[in-house]
Amino acid sequence: MIAMGNYSVSIKSLYVVTIVILFGALTIGALFVAEDTGISRLGAVYIERSQEISNISNAVFGVYGMYRFYDTLFELLIFSTAVLGITIFSDLEPSPGSASRGLVESHVVSASASFLYPVIAVFGMYLAFSAHLGPGGGFAGGVIGGTGILLLALAKGAEETARKFREDSMKQLEYIVLFLALSVAILGALYPIKVYQDILGTGVITLVNISIAMKVFIGTWAILHFFVKHRGEV
Amino acid sequence: MSTGLLASAISIIIVCIGVLGLILKRNLLMKLLSLNIVNTATILFFVLIVYSPGDRAPIDPSPGLQYADPLPQALVLTSIVINFGVLALSLLFTMVLVKRYHTLDLIKIEGFVKREFEEEKS
Numbered sequence: 425m426i427a428m429g430n431y432s433v434s435i436k437s438l439y440v441v442t443i444v445i446l447f448g449a450l451t452i453g454a455l456f457v458a459e460d461t462g463i464s465r466l467g468a469v470y471i472e473r474s475q476e477i478s479n480i481s482n483a484v485f486g487v488y489g490m491y492r493f494y495d496t497l498f499e500l501l502i503f504s505t506a507v508l509g510i511t512i513f514s515d516l517e518p519s520p521g522s523a524s525r526g527l528v529e530s531h532v533v534s535a536s537a538s539f540l541y542p543v544i545a546v547f548g549m550y551l552a553f554s555a556h557l558g559p560g561g562g563f564a565g566g567v568i569g570g571t572g573i574l575l576l577a578l579a580k581g582a583e584e585t586a587r588k589f590r591e592d593s594m595k596q597l598e599y600i601v602l603f604l605a606l607s608v609a610i611l612g613a614l615y616p617i618k619v620y621q622d623i624l625g626t627g628v629i630t631l632v633n634i635s636i637a638m639k640v641f642i643g644t645w646a647i648l649h650f651f652v653k654h655r656g657e658v
Numbered sequence: 659m660s661t662g663l664l665a666s667a668i669s670i671i672i673v674c675i676g677v678l679g680l681i682l683k684r685n686l687l688m689k690l691l692s693l694n695i696v697n698t699a700t701i702l703f704f705v706l707i708v709y710s711p712g713d714r715a716p717i718d719p720s721p722g723l724q725y726a727d728p729l730p731q732a733l734v735l736t737s738i739v740i741n742f743g744v745l746a747l748s749l750l751f752t753m754v755l756v757k758r759y760h761t762l763d764l765i766k767i768e769g770f771v772k773r774e775f776e777e778e779k780s
Contacts, residue, residue: 440681448674452667463708467727471719474728483716483725487732499736506743510750558717563735640739647746654753 480556480629489556489632497609500639504602507643511595514650537579544572552637553630562633566640573645582652591649598642601635608632666706672699686752686762690745697741704730704737 463471470491474483480490488496552565577585608628676699679692708727716728756762759770 437682441678444674444677444681448670451670455663455667455670463725463727464729467708467729470728471716471725474716475719475721481718483719483728484731484735487728488735492732495732495736499739503739503743506747509747513750513754559715561735563739644742647742651746651749 482556482558482560485556485561485629485633488561489629493609496636497605500602500605500636503643504598504639507598507646510647510650514653517654534579537575541572541576544575545569548572548637548641552633555633556629562636563640565633566637567644569637569641570644570648574648577648577652582649586649589645591646594642595646598639598646601638601642604635605632605639608635665709666703669699669702669706672702684764686755686764686767689764690748690752693748694741694745697737701734701737704734 470487471483474480474486477486480486548565548568550565551560551568552562555561555565573585573589608631611628673696676692676694676696680689680696683689683692708730713724713726716725716731719725752762755767759767761767
């Protein structure tokens with residue numbers, strides 16, 4: 425039975441390797457046969473429209489913040505579902521209680537972390553605030569802020585960092601921010617482009633970006649903190 | 659044939675490597691790592707498929723100039739965040755499984771689950 429099992433497994437992996445290599449060769453062949461048409465028609469339309477709308481100069485933000493805003497919204501919902509799952513599990517399962525073990529005792533790390541964190545936070549906020557004007561965006565800004573907190577946790581210990589940032593009230597803020605994004609989405613469904621251009625101007629764009637950034641920031645930190653808590657120290 | 663096409667061919671090869679790892683590896687963590695490789699290669703593919711030398715970034719466009727396509731870049735954003743969420747949740751489930759069965763081997767875990775199921779039935 426064991427010999428039989430080994431035999432069937434190796435034949436199966438041979439099939440798998442063959443199929444995957446075939447798939448790769450076919451896809452690459454299709455890639456080289458297809459003619460290069462340059463920019464897609466839809467992309468050209470998006471770029472054309474972002475010339476017309478004066479207060480959005482980043483065409484990528486135009487795509488994910490206006491024309492495909494539902495994509496972004498449901499993406500936020502999926503992300504918050506993942507964070508919710510981790511939070512629920514974190515409440516159910518007590519941490520092993522070895523939280524103060526293995527802290528990095530290096531003066532270079534702690535000194536540079538307290539010096540660098542404000543810079544990182546300001547950079548993340550800048551990316552979130554100016555997403556409609558240049559490169560950046562709410563997601564990038566939020567992730568930069570969250571990983572900056574990870575740096576702080578590396579230097580000062582995760583529990584102390586969580587206490588400093590008042591994690592419990594942050595988690596409530598997360599739902600408020602989600603509600604904000606949802607209400608902007610409903611407004612946008614009622615008055616598609618007008619919301620951005622005429623009625624509320626640039627303020628609502630910044631509001632959307634800031635709410636996305638806050639959501640991603642809190643979610644990233646919640647996930648990182650969970651894994652840090654259940655493994656020990658960073 | 660442009661540089662973008664050649665590079666996207668390489669990204670397809672990376673996808674194939676990731677899929678092979680996803681199917682052939684028995685370790686759960688290795689499976690998750692392969693999933694991450696597939697996702698990263700997909701992002702690479704999306705960015706490179708529309709790349710051609712001389713394109714400008716689609717910021718503050720003015721008529722008459724060549725710009726990169728903004729659509730795949732916006733889609734990639736979605737992909738990155740969802741990959742992060744999926745990876746976090748599946749790591750959590752892996753942690754639950756390891757706590758219960760004390761192994762990362764998928765076939766062993768399958769055996770344990772099967773045995774538990776049969777015990778429950780009888």
